[in-house]
């Protein structure tokens with residue numbers, strides 16, 4: 710089943726592409742560590758993580774629950790400070806402390822599209838929020854329409870004055886992505902963006918992410934399900950207990966898993982998807 714999932718569907722959202730090996734590197738992390746306090750003890754959740762990501766590349770952080778995927782994504786986003794390590798984003802030092810500094814060209818999409826959008830803001834205000842925070846109000850009417858069109862909420866006029874309460878989970882996640890991309894970030898961080906959606910809405914979001922990457926955006930995405938990761942990513946990083954234990958293109962990892970955790974993820978994905986497996 711994992712093999713069949715790797716084939717992108719035909720149709721206007723389908724995408725097949727390859728990241729050029731020569732594409733510029735936009736993100737690099739070296740030796741990132743992070744501990745949390747648990748009573749008197751410090752528990753090390755990230756143990757010296759290295760990663761790189763190129764322009765137009767989708768890199769998926771996969772791993773079992775508690776591996777440290779969200780923690781790593783939050784360190785990149787500046788929502789959490791690392792204890793040690795170095796970061797480079799677009800050729801400049803990325804401060805790995807709890808800060809927004811150096812992160813003007815990146816955006817984060819959260820897992821829960823129900824909690825991520827304010828119930829009291831119309832879609833127009835929600836999507837425009839990042840521009841208004843920056844005080845960049847030029848052409849906002851055009852830009853909000855463009856962002857909604859990019860995420861296939863069309864015609865945008867049908868959505869602008871609505872509240873999120875009237876939208877499906879998949880539509881809400883599209884709004885959250887429209888808000889994330891209205892500033893044209895170079896890097897999109899997405900934390901399990903499909904885990905709360907039904908399968909068809911989830912595939913729509915994954916195709917949308919592929920399209921954004923085809924337009925040149927780098928994407929770092931956390932996913933616990935290996936089949937989903939293989940569908941969307943150019944490269945997988947298997948994270949286990951705070952360490953990247955295996956890395957490579959999906960086809961390579963599926964055909965020659967080297968780490969026991971990867972083999973377990975493959976088995977879990979096979980079990981999870983067996984009911985829709987196409988012989």
Ligand SMILES: Nc1ncnc2c1ncn2[C@@H]1O[C@H](COP(=O)(O)OP(=O)(O)OP(=O)(O)O)[C@@H](O)[C@H]1O
Nearest residue numbers: 745746754772773774775776777778779780781933
């Ligand atoms: N704020 C925190 N304080 C203390 N411990 C934390 C905190 N955030 C995360 N942890 C712990 O760090 C570890 C890694 O958590 P993290 O959420 O990064 O894992 P994950 O791989 O994203 O898991 P999941 O797939 O279940 O979301 C877990 O053991 C978690 O309990």
